[in-house]
Amino acid sequence: MVAHRYWDACVFLAWLKRESDKVGQCEAAIREAEAGKLVIVTSTLTLAETLYLVKGEMPVSAETRKKLRDFFENEYILPVELDRLTAERAQDVIWDHSVRHKDAVHVATALVWREILNIEQLDTFDGPLATLSRKIDGLRIGEPNHPEDLIGHAHSHGADGAGPGQVPGSLEGEGTHESSSQAPQ
Numbered sequence: 001m002v003a004h005r006y007w008d009a010c011v012f013l014a015w016l017k018r019e020s021d022k023v024g025q026c027e028a029a030i031r032e033a034e035a036g037k038l039v040i041v042t043s044t045l046t047l048a049e050t051l052y053l054v055k056g057e058m059p060v061s062a063e064t065r066k067k068l069r070d071f072f073e074n075e076y077i078l079p080v081e082l083d084r085l086t087a088e089r090a091q092d093v094i095w096d097h098s099v100r101h102k103d104a105v106h107v108a109t110a111l112v113w114r115e116i117l118n119i120e121q122l123d124t125f126d127g128p129l130a131t132l133s134r135k136i137d138g139l140r141i142g143e144p145n146h147p148e149d150l151i152g153h154a155h156s157h158g159a160d161g162a163g164p165g166q167v168p169g170s171l172e173g174e175g176t177h178e179s180s181s182q183a184p185q
Helices: 009-016 023-034 045-049 062-071 084-097 101-117 148-154
Strands: 003-007 038-043 077-080
Touching: 003 009, 003 023, 003 101, 009 023, 009 045, 023 038, 038 045, 038 101, 045 101, 084 101
Parallel strands: 003 038, 038 077
Antiparallel strands: none
């Protein structure tokens, strides 16, 4: 059975920018996803939130644009549309819990799709948002975390040969792999 996790935009940015204090937590999930054991669900809003990999890079280079778009084409990433039902649920999250609007969209999307895909958790590095774990319709919100066997798996060499310091699927230098040409399912 394939597990489903929801990723906030900040988790994708931590992975794509290879933020040293966060990339390890992301790597475990990416390796499981690449192995077909995990689907990472996110709102299409995330595509608009992950525009810049280099602060102040304007205009964004064609190479960066292509890498970003190609990354989100990976089979293991499921971007879901922000529809009226989800937007209205986001309004409720804002009104009932004083959550910022973009965060509310992520919470609402995770809630709507949790009912369909059995999403285990909304992964985020946003501390204030994580304090609401289980307070919004019982949704678990927190930093990416996985069973010890998953964490252990992430630190071994993958099938692509990437080892420490080489992060498969990131957009930086060594360790970058070609994204799948198939559309997300």
